[in-house]
Amino acid sequence: MVATAPPVGSSTEDSTRARPRGRWAGPIYSIAPTLVLLALFLGPMVILLYYSFQKASLAGAGGWTFDNYTSILTDPTYGKVMLTTVVICTISMLIMLAIGLPLAYILAMRTPPRFELLFLLMLVIAEELNPLIRIYAWRMILGRGGVINWTLQTIGLIDKPIDSLLFSSTAVVIVLSTTYISFTTIPIYAALKAVDSDLLEAADDLGASFLTRCRKILLPLAAPGIFVAIILVYIPLYSEFAAPALVGGTSGYMVGNAIQEAILESGNRGVGSAMSFMLLVLSGAVAWIGYRMARIRRLQATS
Amino acid sequence: MGTETEHVGADTASAEGIAGDGVALSLDHVVKRFGEVVAVDGISFDVGRREFFSLLGPSGCGKTTTLRMLAGFETPTEGRIFVDGRDASRLAPHERDTNMVFQSYALFPHMTVAQNVAFGPQRKKLTRREVEQRVQDSLSAVRLEGYGKRYPRALSGGQAQRVALARALANQPSVLLLDEPLGALDLKLREEMQFELKRIQREVGISFVYVTHDQGEALTMSDRIAVMNGGVVEHLGTPEEVYLRPASLFVAGFIGQTSFLPGHVESVGSDGAEVSVEGGHRSRSARLDPRITVGSQAVVVVRPEHVRLSPTEPPTDAAGVPVTVLDEVFQGSVVRYQLQGPGDLRLAALVPLDERADVHPGVQAWASWLPEWGYVLPGTESDAEAAASEVEASA
Numbered sequence: 001m002v003a004t005a006p007p008v009g010s011s012t013e014d015s016t017r018a019r020p021r022g023r024w025a026g027p028i029y030s031i032a033p034t035l036v037l038l039a040l041f042l043g044p045m046v047i048l049l050y051y052s053f054q055k056a057s058l059a060g061a062g063g064w065t066f067d068n069y070t071s072i073l074t075d076p077t078y079g080k081v082m083l084t085t086v087v088i089c090t091i092s093m094l095i096m097l098a099i100g101l102p103l104a105y106i107l108a109m110r111t112p113p114r115f116e117l118l119f120l121l122m123l124v125i126a127e128e129l130n131p132l133i134r135i136y137a138w139r140m141i142l143g144r145g146g147v148i149n150w151t152l153q154t155i156g157l158i159d160k161p162i163d164s165l166l167f168s169s170t171a172v173v174i175v176l177s178t179t180y181i182s183f184t185t186i187p188i189y190a191a192l193k194a195v196d197s198d199l200l201e202a203a204d205d206l207g208a209s210f211l212t213r214c215r216k217i218l219l220p221l222a223a224p225g226i227f228v229a230i231i232l233v234y235i236p237l238y239s240e241f242a243a244p245a246l247v248g249g250t251s252g253y254m255v256g257n258a259i260q261e262a263i264l265e266s267g268n269r270g271v272g273s274a275m276s277f278m279l280l281v282l283s284g285a286v287a288w289i290g291y292r293m294a295r296i297r298r299l300q301a302t303s
Numbered sequence: 304m305g306t307e308t309e310h311v312g313a314d315t316a317s318a319e320g321i322a323g324d325g326v327a328l329s330l331d332h333v334v335k336r337f338g339e340v341v342a343v344d345g346i347s348f349d350v351g352r353r354e355f356f357s358l359l360g361p362s363g364c365g366k367t368t369t370l371r372m373l374a375g376f377e378t379p380t381e382g383r384i385f386v387d388g389r390d391a392s393r394l395a396p397h398e399r400d401t402n403m404v405f406q407s408y409a410l411f412p413h414m415t416v417a418q419n420v421a422f423g424p425q426r427k428k429l430t431r432r433e434v435e436q437r438v439q440d441s442l443s444a445v446r447l448e449g450y451g452k453r454y455p456r457a458l459s460g461g462q463a464q465r466v467a468l469a470r471a472l473a474n475q476p477s478v479l480l481l482d483e484p485l486g487a488l489d490l491k492l493r494e495e496m497q498f499e500l501k502r503i504q505r506e507v508g509i510s511f512v513y514v515t516h517d518q519g520e521a522l523t524m525s526d527r528i529a530v531m532n533g534g535v536v537e538h539l540g541t542p543e544e545v546y547l548r549p550a551s552l553f554v555a556g557f558i559g560q561t562s563f564l565p566g567h568v569e570s571v572g573s574d575g576a577e578v579s580v581e582g583g584h585r586s587r588s589a590r591l592d593p594r595i596t597v598g599s600q601a602v603v604v605v606r607p608e609h610v611r612l613s614p615t616e617p618p619t620d621a622a623g624v625p626v627t628v629l630d631e632v633f634q635g636s637v638v639r640y641q642l643q644g645p646g647d648l649r650l651a652a653l654v655p656l657d658e659r660a661d662v663h664p665g666v667q668a669w670a671s672w673l674p675e676w677g678y679v680l681p682g683t684e685s686d687a688e689a690a691a692s693e694v695e696a697s698a
Contacts, residue, residue, distance in 0.1 A: 201409065202411075206471075221413060
């Protein structure tokens, strides 16, 4: 009666070859990846941090200063870009949750087992499409002579094509919301998959309508998955620059574009680095909060 | 044949079980089909107020499907279900006045015990004070005062079971539905909970419909039992009725242990029937099914605890057959014997220690029982074999 999926991931068996054992095995194995991570991850970060406290000069370093940070915090242009970024990212995330939650529910609880894997694969394959191609596809749809304008004109709803469909913050939101759907859906799907369907029947039996069951049972039990989805999707959204550059126009200009422009076009490494670093700290904070909440929820939900 | 016995049962039942107190739940020729498969094949019965009613049968007999239709998780293909006189056949679970205790307990893991129990009352738009009162009352009914702040993961199996019960009771339903609620508990706890459930049922005074495959549980707790097999109710009656006067060979085999002795009905009189069983031995039985007529095929059913063994044929007019003792197992207060009768006949005997005769494996002996403990049911030898194997398969 209760359909249960096998747990995701399984451990592989040890081979019989000689290998380090005991309490030093862990550290020995992790030396190489740790070094790679330090070199490739921490290294650039240190360089970034260094530049963000340096005066701008052609050599890249012109003495220590806080100017980069103060100019970002005081210049209203940067404030506006930051605000645009927060609004675009938050709305995109909310749209993805609005699509991902029902989708995860349908996949986990309402799909016949024999179609479940197929649907999951379809979701993942859709994600595999090259992001640039996806963005250009949206330009074809949203553009002046695009599918939407053409359709609206043909059925006579509008006389002239709507220009604001493309090159606007709306276009960025549309492109971004459709880009990370599977990263939003799959963690929530995994969380819901672990929910015993008896719980929903029990809630129904005790007098809860469908909406109450969603609010009181499904949502709290899906919460760890929702937080994971936010960590996986919401934070990377902040560093997005390809989509706003290609469909954003001036109203869809995001922090990622400002950083790119500062470093690659204005040659202002100091301000670019400072912005990157501030974004990094912000992301870290969001990730930490998300992680804590996911952990608390998971602890409560373990029975 | 199913419907026939069912009505025999239903008549006796309405006379005893639900007189005076009224009907809480009523099924009217309910059928449930899943595609081609008929899970429930036209069952009708009433459950009285304050009655402890059990649906007993092997897995796949339709008892759980019946319970799920009562709860509203399944919709009957045909027939109607009335809760408190109201047609509830098509009502959603949250729209009907029944509550269910799940086999898996289905406690909400992200809520405390108190929040779990409060879930139902909160849906009823009661005041906060009333909700708290109900939580307190329900938890004290299952003797779990002081556990309100715990999370389900911090409960033992028995405690979780009680919380599940308290949560369903807090809604004060007309009928409480229980789906093998003791199945996951160990034997000792299960026996304790049987009496506990009975006590709670008496105290809260609502009807219980209890699904189980454990005949011991059903006999211990129930006011009436519906024995189900193949989607129909084969027998509906009090525990004594289904035990002493089973309506069919299946019921005889499923409730308790039974030996079947197929044979021919030689005579039927006011003092019982005479059946000649395998090897020409005559067995007189004081009790018989009303369908028994002279010359028909019949099966004498006899419980192991009524069989006594003696080295020679007993001089009394007791019924009996000569047997070879196959096996003897000492079980403390009783001794269990496996016996080989004439032909293919197999019998079991359960003899109290103080009545144990001087017979041992390999020895020829005589198995006998008083005529009032043999019960004659219609059926042929192959019917008896079929019933025995059906019971065995379900055990």
